[in-house]
Amino acid sequence: GAVVSQHPSRVICKSGTSVKIECRSLDFQATTMFWYRQFPKKSLMLMATSNEGSKATYEQGVEKDKFLINHASLTLSTLTVTSAHPEDSSFYICSARDAGGANTGELFFGEGSRLTVL
């Protein structure tokens, strides 16, 4: 099946630094990717929709200047947490929509990236 890879899987950073998380579709093209955030023992909360070649669409309450999203190619979207603070510590998960082929329209999830801000 289709694979979505996230990197890094775990990252620890100091407060005030910026952290970039990558989401790659390994064997399919994804014109649309989604970024989710998950707190412990909670559900996934959609943060934004990442569109290849255009600006991301953010959900209500999500600061676009805080969570920068770039979808520069059909296989890569990045989420940058700027000036991270301890409250940004969370599990970030991406999903990618297969734009064509046998799995058209299906969504595939990455394994998540755990961010810990000290």
Place this chain on the structure above:
Amino acid sequence: GESVGLHLPTLSVQEGDNSIINCAYSNSASDYFIWYKQESGKGPQFIIDIRSNMDKRQGQRVTVLLNKTVKHLSLQIAATQPGDSAVYFCAESPEDSSYKLIFGSGTRLLVRP
């Protein structure tokens, strides 16, 4: 039994029994629904999906039931196994949302050996 509050609702079942996990969705215009399984520290894993023009769909050991009248979705797992222990989420896709998914609150399934 079930527990509510600060923790995820939990369903505890004996190995070999059938499990039923329930979900209430919010948007009557949603036309696509998916059940996901999430193990600790991992991303969601697709289990089964159903479109709003159906009320039942079966997979291998799993069945999803959709009741649009009361906006209710359920996942039935037959002959539950220890490997089924995980958190289960339902997700809905609002109509014309370009596959954007809104996740439910989740249920933890514990399988007793």
